[in-house]
Amino acid sequence: MHNPAWRPAQLHTERLASIQHHFIDERPAVRNTGKPGVIHTLPVHLAVAAGHPADALQPQYLMDALARQLNIQTFDVAKHTAWHVEAVSPGRGASHVEQHFVLVFATANLEGVRMAYTGIKQLSATTSRQFGVLYSGARDTDFIRRCQERLASGAEQFLGIHLHELGHLSAPGPDFSADLARLAGEVHRLWEAHSIPDQQEVAHT
Amino acid sequence: MTLQIHAVTEIGSSDLRRLVIDNLGALLGEGARLVENIPHLDDCCVATSHSHDGPVLLSFDALDSQRALLTGLSRMDQLGSEMATLFLQDYLPPAGLMVLAPAAPPGLALFCGPCPVSWRRIQVLSVNGELGLVIGPVPEETAAAAPVQPERRPTIVESVLNPEEERHFSQL
Secondary structure (H helix, E strand, C coil): CCCHHHHHHHHHHHHHHHHHHHCCCCCCCCCCCCCCEEEEEEEEEEECCCCCCCCECCHHHHHHHHHHHHHHCCCCHHHCEEEEEEEECHHHCCCCCCCCEEEEEEECCHHHHHHHHHHHHHHCCCCCCEEEEEEECCCCHHHHHHHHHHHHHHHHHHHCCCCEEEEECECCCCCHHHHHHHHHHHHHHHHHHCCCHHHHCCEEC | CCCCEEECCCCCHHHHHHHHHHCHHHHHCCCCEECCCCCCCCCCEEEEECCCCCCEEEEECCCCHHHHHHHHHHHHHHHCCHHHHCCCCCCCCCCEEEEEECCCCCCHHHCCCCCCEEEEEEEEEEECCEEEEEECCCCHHHHHHCCCCCCCCCCHHHHHCCHHHHHHCCCC
């Protein structure tokens, strides 16, 4: 059993860990260990509509926080891995997107759903890909469900693609750390499941 | 009670900005509002939108109409750049520029085509110490030049959905 005197320090450490995503001031650097490392790139299609609520999760914040979370959630320490989260623009040539798994971040409204679908259509035009869809900015759970159903049924019907639902993430609040950790875990699982081995490793010196 | 009204020759840009924002309805018509999802502009410009028009950039100066025009043109150029579209993929740069100044800026008549430029007379007054904005009527020559509507760029969504997909994604 732990010494009760340690409890305040432990709580302090846990508190720092839970709010660490607030202290993001630069893109996560690749650890320079002197040994060859591995960079995992997570492409993100930002289907952020003009009406994206100001109090919703913002795309740059998500990308920074998710990169940070993926990097601290040490899935594969032995390989000296580092995660890089990168926005992709499907309309400007998607050929550079090599990964088979793409995260789609969409505003939870009609325009966001349309933009998400368009990006998925363009990104899957030449290469078979898997997509995880995360929403933000919904006014209630019923609205989230309608967005999910509309996009999922369209992707299934017109593209033959089954989408992986990653739910809805609100702006940072009391539950954000737990939600972000859950999202990072799910993204990692999907990324690993749908990436072929030679895509997972990019040597970094 | 006597109203003491006099023209204000010196006003801070933030005060003028507040007056313009307070009078968006009078300047642009009912339903005019500030555009929130637009990159940061300086104190002498605000981006606005109307319920049925595209975004319009307002550039204002209480004294120097030429400065208002040049600032507005410079900001229009920035807002139309690739950088502005990085994270907002259906972002539309301002379709028009309106200069708010005491006089028509030099060279205004030369502007036409895809970037219509218009002008409305404004004058800042102090009434019993309270600042106010007098907005002049729409000048006829400017009104005649205005009908040229910029072609709205099709968004990515509009360009790749087929009719069947359009029907499916026409509502939630």
